[in-house]
């Protein structure tokens with residue numbers, strides 16, 4: 001793969017923001033939603049659910065985030081269903097974030113990167129979620145490979161679930177970032193990595209982002225939301241809108257200076273509209289985010 005010829009993920013994300021705004025449809029085929037959608041709780045059911053969600057999302061929103069776990073529940077057949085959903089979504093020109101939350105020692109996490117981000121892989125997505133609790137260095141090579149292939153990564157930093165605070169707000173004792181919280185150190189590490197690219201000064205958004213839950217108070221986590229982040233801007237995957245309680249109007253107050261890079265992700269709150277109402281629900285919500293971020 002010739003890295004010089006691919007469009008960086010951050011540029012693709014910027015184009016999607018300009019065309020469709022900041023809303024992302026999470027594709028989470030919970031058993032209860034499958035029942036509401038009239039689909040069996042099986043690999044066939046999650047495939048049909050995913051395909052109908054993609055159909056509703058196309059031209060209404062620019063980004064989808066399939067939650068891998070709900071497909072994995074159905075074993076190999078569930079993975080075949082996911083492969084089909086990923087392919088259809090990418091063919092529909094949606095930017096696809098595989099929510100796989102992988103992490104491990106470097107040599108193993110590289111294989112996860114190859115599974116989800118290598119061009120031509122049957123599970124190829126445009127970006128994936130990744131965990132760096134084995135050290136940011138453990139995912140360094142995945143960052144390099146993602147960047148070279150025009151792909152993106154979202155590293156968990158300050159997640160939306162309340163029980164994460166105890167770990168993510170813990171203060172580092174050792175390392176060059178001693179005194180920072182875990183969330184802060186991961187965020188600063190990712191910002192620094194994007195700044196270290198040779199063409200950083202010409203980019204508006206970097207290709208490596210973080211996950212900040214929309215329900216989380218970032219300031220308490222040690223992240224300064226008032227300071228203008230240096231170029232390139234930081235892509236922020238922000239679940240927690242809708243079902244978990246955050247609303248479009250919270251974008252500015254929660255994310256401050258990071259707001260322009262926020263991907264506002266909602267799954268259950270949109271999917272609850274059912275297969276026939278989903279496209280309209282997405283369009284309505286996209287307008288609300290548009291007004292909130294303008």
Ligand SMILES: O=C(O)c1cc(=O)[nH]c(=O)n1[C@@H]1O[C@H](COP(=O)(O)O)[C@@H](O)[C@H]1O
Nearest residue numbers: 067099129159160213239243244266267268
């Ligand atoms: O990485 C994620 O997407 C994620 C991070 C986080 O901090 N919180 C969070 O809820 N998520 C995912 O976002 C989705 C949220 O779904 P809803 O609460 O139904 O919108 C689920 O697939 C979660 O796994």
